[in-house]
Amino acid sequence: MVATMHRLAAAMLVLLCCCCLFLATQQQQLQPAAGGNRASPSCIPHERDALLAFKHGVTSDRRGVLSSWRRDGRHDEQDCCRWRGVRCSNRTGHVHELRLGSTFPPDLLGCTIRADLLVGQISPSLLALDHLEHLDLSWNDLAGPTGSLPEFLGSLKNLKYLNLSGIPFYGGVPPQLGNLSRLQYLDLSNLMGGTNSTDLSWLTHIPSIQYLNLDGVNLSTVADWPRVMNMLPSLRALHLSGCSLASANQSLPYLNLTNLEELDASANSFHHPMVTSWFWNITSLRFLYLSDTSMYGQFPDALGDMTSLQVLDLSNNYCLYDYHDDNKNMHSMITNLKNLCNLEVLKLECTLLYGDVAELFRNLPLCSPNKLQELDLGWNHLTGMLPRWMGQFMSLVVLDLGRNYITGHVPYEMGKLSNLTHLDLKRNKLDGTITEEHFASARSLQYIDLSYNALKIEISSDWQPPSTLEYVLFASCQMGPPFPGWLQWNVSITDLDISSAGIADRIPQWFSDAFSNVEFMNISNNQLNGTLPADMGSMSLLSLYLSSNKLTGQIPTLPPNIHTLDLSNNFLSGPLPSATRSTNLRYLSLFSNRLTGHIPESFCKYQQLIVLDLSNNFLEGEPPLCLGVKEYMEFVALSNNSLSGKFPSFLQNLTNVFFLDLSWNKFSGRLPMWIESLTSLRVIQLSHNKFFGSIPMNITNLSRLQYMDLNNNKISGSLPIYLSNLKFMTNVYMIVCYDGRDGIDSHFNSLFMAWKGQELNYGSIQRIVETCMMIIDLSSNNITGQIPEEIVALVGLVNLNLSRNHLTGVIPKKIGEMRSLQSLDLSRNMLSGEIPATLSNLTFLSYLELSYNDLTGRIPSGVQLDTLYAEYPSMYIGNVGLCGHPLQKQLLERASCTKAGWPGKN
Numbered sequence: 001m002v003a004t005m006h007r008l009a010a011a012m013l014v015l016l017c018c019c020c021l022f023l024a025t026q027q028q029q030l031q032p033a034a035g036g037n038r039a040s041p042s043c044i045p046h047e048r049d050a051l052l053a054f055k056h057g058v059t060s061d062r063r064g065v066l067s068s069w070r071r072d073g074r075h076d077e078q079d080c081c082r083w084r085g086v087r088c089s090n091r092t093g094h095v096h097e098l099r100l101g102s103t104f105p106p107d108l109l110g111c112t113i114r115a116d117l118l119v120g121q122i123s124p125s126l127l128a129l130d131h132l133e134h135l136d137l138s139w140n141d142l143a144g145p146t147g148s149l150p151e152f153l154g155s156l157k158n159l160k161y162l163n164l165s166g167i168p169f170y171g172g173v174p175p176q177l178g179n180l181s182r183l184q185y186l187d188l189s190n191l192m193g194g195t196n197s198t199d200l201s202w203l204t205h206i207p208s209i210q211y212l213n214l215d216g217v218n219l220s221t222v223a224d225w226p227r228v229m230n231m232l233p234s235l236r237a238l239h240l241s242g243c244s245l246a247s248a249n250q251s252l253p254y255l256n257l258t259n260l261e262e263l264d265a266s267a268n269s270f271h272h273p274m275v276t277s278w279f280w281n282i283t284s285l286r287f288l289y290l291s292d293t294s295m296y297g298q299f300p301d302a303l304g305d306m307t308s309l310q311v312l313d314l315s316n317n318y319c320l321y322d323y324h325d326d327n328k329n330m331h332s333m334i335t336n337l338k339n340l341c342n343l344e345v346l347k348l349e350c351t352l353l354y355g356d357v358a359e360l361f362r363n364l365p366l367c368s369p370n371k372l373q374e375l376d377l378g379w380n381h382l383t384g385m386l387p388r389w390m391g392q393f394m395s396l397v398v399l400d401l402g403r404n405y406i407t408g409h410v411p412y413e414m415g416k417l418s419n420l421t422h423l424d425l426k427r428n429k430l431d432g433t434i435t436e437e438h439f440a441s442a443r444s445l446q447y448i449d450l451s452y453n454a455l456k457i458e459i460s461s462d463w464q465p466p467s468t469l470e471y472v473l474f475a476s477c478q479m480g481p482p483f484p485g486w487l488q489w490n491v492s493i494t495d496l497d498i499s500s501a502g503i504a505d506r507i508p509q510w511f512s513d514a515f516s517n518v519e520f521m522n523i524s525n526n527q528l529n530g531t532l533p534a535d536m537g538s539m540s541l542l543s544l545y546l547s548s549n550k551l552t553g554q555i556p557t558l559p560p561n562i563h564t565l566d567l568s569n570n571f572l573s574g575p576l577p578s579a580t581r582s583t584n585l586r587y588l589s590l591f592s593n594r595l596t597g598h599i600p601e602s603f604c605k606y607q608q609l610i611v612l613d614l615s616n617n618f619l620e621g622e623p624p625l626c627l628g629v630k631e632y633m634e635f636v637a638l639s640n641n642s643l644s645g646k647f648p649s650f651l652q653n654l655t656n657v658f659f660l661d662l663s664w665n666k667f668s669g670r671l672p673m674w675i676e677s678l679t680s681l682r683v684i685q686l687s688h689n690k691f692f693g694s695i696p697m698n699i700t701n702l703s704r705l706q707y708m709d710l711n712n713n714k715i716s717g718s719l720p721i722y723l724s725n726l727k728f729m730t731n732v733y734m735i736v737c738y739d740g741r742d743g744i745d746s747h748f749n750s751l752f753m754a755w756k757g758q759e760l761n762y763g764s765i766q767r768i769v770e771t772c773m774m775i776i777d778l779s780s781n782n783i784t785g786q787i788p789e790e791i792v793a794l795v796g797l798v799n800l801n802l803s804r805n806h807l808t809g810v811i812p813k814k815i816g817e818m819r820s821l822q823s824l825d826l827s828r829n830m831l832s833g834e835i836p837a838t839l840s841n842l843t844f845l846s847y848l849e850l851s852y853n854d855l856t857g858r859i860p861s862g863v864q865l866d867t868l869y870a871e872y873p874s875m876y877i878g879n880v881g882l883c884g885h886p887l888q889k890q891l892l893e894r895a896s897c898t899k900a901g902w903p904g905k906n
């Protein structure tokens with residue numbers, strides 16, 4: 001869903017940019033601190049000393065978790081049994097429990113600075129607490145200087161509970177932990193992924209273990225993990241997510257694990273058929289998590305007998321790839337799950353599920369009472385029609401059938417699902433009309449996504465839904481022409497996407513009021529006319545997309561927190577909005593309007609701008625010097641205005657800018673030397689301005705440059721040397737070169753991800769960038785001197801245009817090495833000498849223009865060149881000294897060659 005994508009991208013940005021800040025402000029939730037029992041004897045002195053020694057190992061405790069741990073103070077303050085996190089036996093006074101763990105928001109993984117937690121090391125003094133049964137130090141930064149998980153913990157023989165999760169340890173898990181023979185609960189989950197174990201046999205010395213969590217511990221070399229686990233008969237919960245396990249493909253002669261209720265083997269790449277996994281006989285399982293395991297093939301029949309199952313997650317297997325034609329990977333849902341009466345959650349999105357959706361529903365449990373609450377079948381290949389009787393799954397809360405090939409109408413019976421909060425049918429082939437009846441009993445619905453079907457929404461404007469809708473996503477549904485009035489009664493909407501909905505109307509009066517809670521709004525690609533609401537500044541919008549409408553009038557004051565604004569492709573006029581409050585703006589796209597005036601100085605307040613696209617307007621004057629901030633700005637497009645002044649110096653320190661388009665303006669002056677410091681530049685488009693002077697030699701230091709267009713300026717001087725420094729162009733990328741895997745530029749990817757699906761002015765440029773199409777166009781300038789032979793190093797170049805300059809000398813002999821060239825224009829220069837024979841090696845060449853030079857001699861032969869000539873017979877014209885085939889077939893003035901290769905008289 002577009003909305004989620006945007007939020008995700010935005011969230012990622014926030015995370016990436018200000019991760020640490022974010023964390024620092026997170027409220028750390030300590031587990032309930034416990035004082036001593038009032039009746040308990042005061043603590044045992046040597047245990048108190050051990051605790052104080054532990055405290056000594058803690059170098060930072062910003063939240064004062066251990067502030068009650070003191071040697072001085074009143075008598076009762078010295079009682080360590082009353083210290084925070086310490087619990088003693090009320091009989092013996094021995095310390096039994098140390099609870100210093102903190103729960104940490106699991107969605108903020110990967111950030112390493114957690115300065116407000118306990119920092120330091122785990123002191124071996126804990127060994128003095130020989131009655132300790134419960135030790136929880138989770139989510140503190142207690143890895144110490146060595147970073148390794150201390151072996152001595154294996155000597156705390158009375159431990160029943162040990163939680164070291166989230167401590168950023170590195171290296172091996174010590175087998176000494178196997179000495180903790182009374183352990184029932186062990187959590188070593190390491191979300192930093194720094195620890196590993198090559199041999200798990202130490203676990204078999206802990207037969208009493210019930211809960212084992214090794215999430216994120218690298219177990220890639222432990223092939224026999226199922227056998228080891230099978231020797232832990234008390235096990236109730238086993239978590240092995242993200243352990244780099246190589247396979248679950250093992251058969252066990254006898255299954256010991258009769259108590260196992262929870263198994264999480266997600267995020268391991270098994271790459272084998274689902275049926276051959278070892279765990280399908282464990283009928284005690286209630287929770288089975290197998291997402292992201294790359295298992296394929298049929299679902300095992302045994303699944304139908306796992307009647308205890310409450311949650312089954314098989315999602316995200318082969319989601320990203322299109323295995324359409326790869327039959328072995330298809331899953332078809334013939335397995336009968338009718339007996340799984342306890343099933344509450346079934347997650348099968350992105351599992352290559354094929355088949356008829358109605359048949360699938362027929363295989364789902366419909367027991368009494370009916371417990372199925374969540375059904376995720378999105379992003380599969382389901383076909384057929386939604387059955388009417390699906391209204392019988394009355395307990396459904398979440399239903400996701402998006403991104404399938406489901407046809408037909410949406411049955412009215414869907415509206416009977418009174419507990420349904422989340423309905424996702426986007427990107428199917430549904431048709432027909434959605435009416436009020438579809439929501440008749442939908443008392444709980446909060447999230448509805450019907451986008452990208454062939455649906456028509458016919459709901460009267462006074463209809464009020466029985467629920468409080470928050471996400472209304474009807475992109476590409478037919479809702480107009482009048483603006484859908486019923487939306488005004490849904491003041492709780494936060495995300496609204498009614499783009500491409502055939503709305504041809506004014507923005508309604510009630511817009512700002514009724515949508516005052518909306519944060520994400522996309523109404524682009526409609527025919528909205530009239531003006532933007534003057535009181536838009538009172539809205540809560542974070543992202544607003546209104547591109548490709550017919551809006552007129554001025555841009556009013558923007559909502560204060562907005563970070564994405566796309567008003568491109570309208571008829572907006574007047575000045576750019578002055579930035580008063582909306583300083584969070586990151587993406588601003590106003591291209592193709594009728595905006596006039598200067599870019600105001602106040603734009604400098606947009607210190608977080610990443611994308612600025614003001615192309616195709618009537619803007620004039622010089623852009624302010626202070627525009628943009630180095631850490632953010634990546635995309636600057638100001639083309640096709642009347643902007644003037646020198647090459648804008650606001651760009652000077654914006655070293656993250658990868659896209660710069662100043663074309664079709666009135667910029668003048670020299671290209672600055674500092675242009676070489678814009679090291680991220682990939683696309684520089686300066687054509688149709690009045691730049692003069694020479695091209696800064698060091699422009700070739702821009703090693704990422706792939707697109708340089710300076711055509712139609714007054715550039716003089718010679719071509720830059722060291723062209724082979726344009727490293728990017730010395731590579732040949734035949735396929736997509738930024739596919740997110742090679743890590744060439746994650747900035748770039750996240751940027752376009754954020755804009756995917758939106759009208760981006762640079763649709764074609766985006767393609768150029770994505771496919772790494774490489775171009776140099778310096779045509780129509782006053783460039784003199786020779787074409788450096790070194791240019792042939794740019795083997796990735798697809799289009800080279802040096803025409804209409806004053807170049808002299810010869811065409812580089814080895815030009816045939818530029819094997820990606822599709823278009824070569826050297827016309828209207830003063831190039832002399834022969835046309836290099838290697839030119840005929842350029843098999844991709846589909847355009848060649850050499851006319852009006854002083855080229856001489858025999859034209860090289862070759863099928864490719866002949867074909868081109870047939871298409872562009874003027875490509876050699878104006879070179880009096882050329883001769884030979886194919887010219888001789890042609891006009892009078894052209895001649896055949898003499899023996900010496902000069903034109904002779906006919």
Ligand SMILES: *[C@@H]1O[C@H](CO)[C@@H](O)[C@H](O)[C@H]1NC(C)=O
Nearest residue numbers: 037039040088089090091092
């Ligand atoms: C000790 O505490 C336990 C649990 O709180 C309680 O059941 C028991 O009665 C207490 N024993 C004494 C001697 O206070």
Ligand SMILES: *[C@@H]1O[C@H](CO)[C@@H](O)[C@H](O)[C@H]1NC(C)=O
Nearest residue numbers: 170171172195196198218221
């Ligand atoms: C385990 O971690 C240690 C320390 O980082 C490393 O030297 C070793 O190679 C790792 N072993 C495996 C199998 O990854």
Ligand SMILES: *[C@@H]1O[C@H](CO)[C@@H](O)[C@H](O)[C@H]1NC(C)=O
Nearest residue numbers: 207230231232233254255256
């Ligand atoms: C079952 O568990 C017991 C106790 O750990 C162990 O001795 C036995 O070998 C296990 N059986 C199998 C087949 O692994």
Ligand SMILES: *[C@@H]1O[C@H](CO)[C@@H](O)[C@H](O)[C@H]1NC(C)=O
Nearest residue numbers: 251252253254255280281302
């Ligand atoms: C699991 O069940 C299959 C068939 O139901 C059987 O062949 C296999 O022996 C069983 N495995 C164990 C370990 O019980």
Ligand SMILES: *[C@@H]1O[C@H](CO)[C@@H](O)[C@H](O)[C@H]1NC(C)=O
Nearest residue numbers: 370371393394395396418419
């Ligand atoms: C709907 O939800 C309510 C409240 O959670 C619950 O009591 C009721 O049983 C649910 N209805 C069905 C049919 O599951």
Ligand SMILES: *[C@@H]1O[C@H](CO)[C@@H](O)[C@H](O)[C@H]1NC(C)=O
Nearest residue numbers: 481504505506527528529530
């Ligand atoms: C807005 O569009 C509607 C429907 O096309 C049309 O009737 C109305 O006149 C338009 N209003 C303006 C101000 O252009």
Ligand SMILES: *[C@@H]1O[C@H](CO)[C@@H](O)[C@H](O)[C@H]1NC(C)=O
Nearest residue numbers: 625626649650651652653654
């Ligand atoms: C760019 O940075 C340099 C050094 O940090 C500074 O002196 C200069 O003023 C900056 N230029 C602009 C235009 O911000």
Ligand SMILES: *[C@@H]1O[C@H](CO)[C@@H](O)[C@H](O)[C@H]1NC(C)=O
Nearest residue numbers: 673676697698699700701725
């Ligand atoms: C141009 O770049 C080279 C390094 O590639 C550097 O040595 C030289 O100083 C630069 N020249 C100017 C004028 O910046």
